[in-house]
Amino acid sequence: MSDEFIMQMRPWFGEEEKRALAEYMEEDGFLTEFRRTAAFEQAIADYTGARHCIVTNNGTVSLTLAALATGIKAGDEVIVPDFTMIATPNSVQMIGAEPVFVDVEPETLCMDIDAARAAIGPRTRAIMLVTANGRYPRAGIAAFERLCAEHELILIEDSAQSLGSRYPDGTHMGLKGAVGSFSFSAPKIISTGQGGALVTNDDAIAHRLRRLKDFGRARGGTDIHDEIGYNFKFTELQAVIGLEQMKKLPWRVERKREIYRRYMQNLSDVPEVRFFDQDLVHTTPWFIDVMVENREQLQAHLKAAGIGTRVMYPPINRQKAYNRPGHYPVAEEVGRRGLWLPSASQLTDAQIDRVCDAIRVFYGR
Numbered sequence: 001m002s003d004e005f006i007m008q009m010r011p012w013f014g015e016e017e018k019r020a021l022a023e024y025m026e027e028d029g030f031l032t033e034f035r036r037t038a039a040f041e042q043a044i045a046d047y048t049g050a051r052h053c054i055v056t057n058n059g060t061v062s063l064t065l066a067a068l069a070t071g072i073k074a075g076d077e078v079i080v081p082d083f084t085m086i087a088t089p090n091s092v093q094m095i096g097a098e099p100v101f102v103d104v105e106p107e108t109l110c111m112d113i114d115a116a117r118a119a120i121g122p123r124t125r126a127i128m129l130v131t132a133n134g135r136y137p138r139a140g141i142a143a144f145e146r147l148c149a150e151h152e153l154i155l156i157e158d159s160a161q162s163l164g165s166r167y168p169d170g171t172h173m174g175l176k177g178a179v180g181s182f183s184f185s186a187p188k189i190i191s192t193g194q195g196g197a198l199v200t201n202d203d204a205i206a207h208r209l210r211r212l213k214d215f216g217r218a219r220g221g222t223d224i225h226d227e228i229g230y231n232f233k234f235t236e237l238q239a240v241i242g243l244e245q246m247k248k249l250p251w252r253v254e255r256k257r258e259i260y261r262r263y264m265q266n267l268s269d270v271p272e273v274r275f276f277d278q279d280l281v282h283t284t285p286w287f288i289d290v291m292v293e294n295r296e297q298l299q300a301h302l303k304a305a306g307i308g309t310r311v312m313y314p315p316i317n318r319q320k321a322y323n324r325p326g327h328y329p330v331a332e333e334v335g336r337r338g339l340w341l342p343s344a345s346q347l348t349d350a351q352i353d354r355v356c357d358a359i360r361v362f363y364g365r
């Protein structure tokens with residue numbers, strides 16, 4: 001057994017990325033987005049089955065761009081889960097829209113549809129559904145589509161953690177709403193360092209996304225601007241890495257599922273560790289997320305055993321950045337007991353067993 005420290009997560013790049021970068025640097029020095037970026041977008045579109053894919057600097061501004069392109073404006077309310085990475089609400093706060101927090105389902109940590117329904121008011125413009133750890137809500141995505149249709153709301157899927165995850169009907173996450181967003185930050189299943197992607201089947205939205213991310217240019221290569229846009233563009237260097245990472249995605253999807261299964265089997269008789277409902281046929285867990293007893297003590301015990309973990313997101317309404325009143329029992333419970341175990345695709349079976357053995361020792365099982 002290795003004594004090497006097992007990190008909770010780390011990106012994984014190999015010789016292929018290095019070689020592709022060196023080849024690109026021999027060939028072109030512009031680095032700004034061009035053919036490799038278009039090829040990376042096509043690779044994501046092919047993999048997800050999207051009609052359009054538009055890449056951006058990261059998975060936060062991609063959500064802001066999605067909000068802008070779908071017509072969300074300052075003063076509008078956007079319903080978001082209280083359990084998510086803070087980028088979800090921040091992305092709409094940035095344009096002056098107001099995130100409205102609702103609780104999540106205890107089984108999936110995706111938005112609770114009854115809570116979402118109850119939060120709809122005259123200023124509500126959109127629902128930003130986070131497919132937490134690649135999961136879909138128990139209520140079903142169709143129920144969210146219906147709710148949005150009934151109230152004329154825009155459905156945006158924050159699928160930052162869900163590349164490689166599909167709904168049970170086979171549709172890739174991100175493609176049920178008006179637009180879906182992915183992130184390629186360092187801990188994601190594939191990474192370009194920073195990076196985001198939007199997918200949509202709507203031609204008009206795709207057109208707006210492309211313009212808005214390129215300063216509102218009327219056409220590529222001109223300095224004529226019909227509207228205000230931004231610089232939310234990518235680089236060829238990231239695309240070169242992303243193209244190599246996309247080739248590795250199918251293997252990583254399978255491996256993530258195997259890793260999750262092994263953790264579940266190893267810990268099945270440890271009642272202090274509870275897993276969420278993860279459909280391992282259609283979805284791909286990004287992280288191994290569990291609810292545990294005595295979290296801080298467990299974390300310290302694992303750290304002393306050379307194992308890294310990370311506490312899950314605290315309820316966002318309670319973060320100083322928002323400091324909003326409200327009681328969201330599930331998000332609060334996750335804030336107290338949620339823990340991410342080592343989750344990198346490169347984890348070996350022996351390392352998983354070492355983590356599980358250390359957990360068993362802690363609980364005396």
Ligand SMILES: Cc1ncc(COP(=O)(O)O)c(C=O)c1O
Pocket residue numbers: 058059060061084085087088130158160161182183184185194195196
């Ligand atoms: C649910 C969710 N939304 C948005 C983001 C933001 O993505 P990025 O870090 O690429 O800005 C993340 C990143 O972890 C995320 O998990």
